[in-house]
Amino acid sequence: xxxxxxxxxxxxLGEYSALISTMTSGVEYDLQERTLQFIHAPAHITSPYWIxxxxxxxxxxxxxxxxxxxxxxxxxxxxxxxxxxxxxMSFASLFNHSSGEAxxxxxxxxxxxSGLLYRPPRSLEIQLIFELFAPPDxxxxxxxxxxxxxxxxxxxxDTNRSLSFGELLYALDRISHPIEVESIPLSxxxxxxxxx
Amino acid sequence: MSMKPNxxxxxxxxxxxxxxxxxxxxxxxxxxxxxxxxxxxxxxxxRLAPFExxxxxxxxxxxxxxxxxxxxxxxxxxxxxxxxxxxGMVLTDGCEIDKxxxxxxxxxxxxxSPLPSxxxxxxxxxxxFSYCYLPAYSDIIAESYVDFRRITTLHPNYLRFPxxxxxxxxxxxxxxxxxxxxxVTRRVLNPEAIDQLL
Numbered sequence: 285x286x287x288x289x290x291x292x293x294x295x296x297l298g299e300y301s302a303l304i305s306t307m308t309s310g311v312e313y314d315l316q317e318r319t320l321q322f323i324h325a326p327a328h329i330t331s332p333y334w335i336x337x338x339x340x341x342x343x344x345x346x347x348x349x350x351x352x353x354x355x356x357x358x359x360x361x362x363x364x365x366x367x368x369x370x371x372x373m374s375f376a377s378l379f380n381h382s383s384g385e386a387x388x389x390x391x392x393x394x395x396x397x398s399g400l401l402y403r404p405p406r407s408l409e410i411q412l413i414f415e416l417f418a419p420p421d422x423x424x425x426x427x428x429x430x431x432x433x434x435x436x437x438x439x440x441x442d443t444n445r446s447l448s449f450g451e452l453l454y455a456l457d458r459i460s461h462p463i464e465v466e467s468i469p470l471s472x473x474x475x476x477x478x479x480x
Numbered sequence: 481m482s483m484k485p486n487x488x489x490x491x492x493x494x495x496x497x498x499x500x501x502x503x504x505x506x507x508x509x510x511x512x513x514x515x516x517x518x519x520x521x522x523x524x525x526x527r528l529a530p531f532e533x534x535x536x537x538x539x540x541x542x543x544x545x546x547x548x549x550x551x552x553x554x555x556x557x558x559x560x561x562x563x564x565x566x567x568g569m570v571l572t573d574g575c576e577i578d579k580x581x582x583x584x585x586x587x588x589x590x591x592x593s594p595l596p597s598x599x600x601x602x603x604x605x606x607x608x609f610s611y612c613y614l615p616a617y618s619d620i621i622a623e624s625y626v627d628f629r630r631i632t633t634l635h636p637n638y639l640r641f642p643x644x645x646x647x648x649x650x651x652x653x654x655x656x657x658x659x660x661x662x663x664v665t666r667r668v669l670n671p672e673a674i675d676q677l678l
Contacts, residue, residue: 456665459673463666467609470599474611474627477594479507479566 485617488652492644498573499648499656501621502639505568507588508561508632516557518547530560566590569626569648569656570639584639588630589614592623609666612659620646626656628663653677 447455492500515530531547551557567589570577577584592600592613603611603625612626648656654677658669669677 456667459676460661460665460667460669463609463662463668465607468602468607470602470608471596472599474590474595475509477590479564479588479590 483615483651483655485615488615488649488655489617489620489646490649492647495574496570496577496639496644497647498570498577499653500570500644501589501646501648502568502570502586503643503645504565505586506632506634506638507564507566507568507586507630509564509630510559510561515560516547516551516553517560518558528558564588567621567624567645568632571631571660582635584634584636586632586634586639588627588632589624590627592625606659609659609663612656612663617646626659628660 514533514535516533517528517530519526520529529547531545531551533551533553568586569589571585571587572580572583592603595603600623602608603613604623606613610627610629612628614621614624614626616623654674657677658674661667661669
C-alpha cells in the first residue's frame with residue numbers, strides 16, 4: 285500500500301493541511317532500510333506552496349509525519365505531527381530561536397528525529413517517520429485532517445538532493461522486480477532491413 | 481498489448497510532446513571507422529576530406545595522416561556517420577523540451593512487415609526487450625515497432641520540418657516507458673509504479 289501524504293501551508297499562518305490518500309497494492313517494505321526523508325521548501329518561494337511526500341508502507345506500517353516550520357515575523361516554531369492512521373494531528377510549540385539568516389541553510393541533509401528538533405529551522409520542513417502500528421480494519425487508509433487553502437506550487441521530495449548508491453538501488457527495488465524470462469532473439473537483425 | 485489503436489494514438493498537440501511520432505527524421509548509427517571531416521580547398525573548390533582516427537595506432541600498425549592541427553575530439557569534430565531518414569518517436573520529456581533548446585532524443589520506428597513472420601510475432605508479443613510494438617492505425621501508421629537500440633540525439637531544428645503524424649495517448653506512453661525501462665534495466669515495473677509514470 286502506498287500512502288501519499290500531502291501537507292500544505294495556507295495563506296493563513298499556522299494553518300496546515302494533511303491529505304492522506306492510498307493506492308492499492310502490496311509493497312514489501314523493509315523498515316530497517318528506510319531512513320528519514322527530508323523535504324524542504326526552497327528559500328526563494330515566498331507565496332503559499334505545496335509540499336508533497338510519498339511514503340511506502342504495507343498494511344502493518346503507518347506513516348507518521350512531522351512538520352516543522354518557521355512562522356513569519358515570529359521567532360517561534362511549531363511542530364506538527366500526524367499519522368496515517370487517521371487519528372488526526374497534534375500541535376506542540378517548540379523553541380524560540382533568534383537567527384538573522386534569511387535563507388534556508390540546512391537543505392539536502394538527513395537527520396534523525398532528535399536532530400530535527402535541535403536544529404534551527406528556517407522554513408517548512410517535513411519529516412516522514414515510519415512506525416509499526418496496528419493495521420486498520422481495511423487495507424485502505426484515508427484521512428483528511430484539515431482542508432488546504434490557496435495551494436500554488438508543488439515541491440517534490442528530495443528532488444535536489446543527490447541520492448546515494450544504496451538509495452538508488454533501493455528505489456529501483458521498490459518500483460520494479462527482475463525479469464524472470466529471457467529476451468527472445470530475432471532470427472534477423474532489423475538493421476539489415478529497410479526502415480521505410 | 482490489450483489497447484485498441486484508437487486508445488493508443490491521439491492527434492498531435494500544437495507543442496511538441498514526448499511520444500510524438502514524426503516522419504523523415506534522421507537516425508544516426510556511428511559505425512567504425514571513425515572519420516573526422518575537415519574542409520579542404522582544392523582546385524575543384526572546397527570539399528570535405530575524411531581523416532580516419534586510429535584508436536590504437538600502435539597495434540593497428542596503420543597510422544594515417546592526421547588533419548592539419550591534429551584531431552580535436554575533445555572539443556568536437558564533424559564526423560562521417562551512417563544515417564537513415566525514417567519514422568521516429570520523441571523520447572524527450574515535455575518538461576525537458578520546454579527547457580532544453582539543443583537536444584532531443586528520438587527513437588527509430590521500423591515497419592514490422594519486412595521481418596520474417598516469426599520475428600513479427602515475437603515483436604507483437606514484446607518478447608524481445610530491444611523493441612516495443614506499435615499497432616497500426618488507419619492509414620497513418622502501419623504495424624511498427626520502436627527500436628530502442630537506435631536512439632539519436634538531434635538538434636531541435638531537425639524536428640521543425642518533419643511531419644508529426646500522430647502522438648501517443650498517456651496510456652500508450654506508459655506502455656512505451658515501461659518497455660524502455662525493461663530494455664535498460666532488465667526489470668519490470670510494478671503496477672503502482674507504472675501508475676506514477678506520468
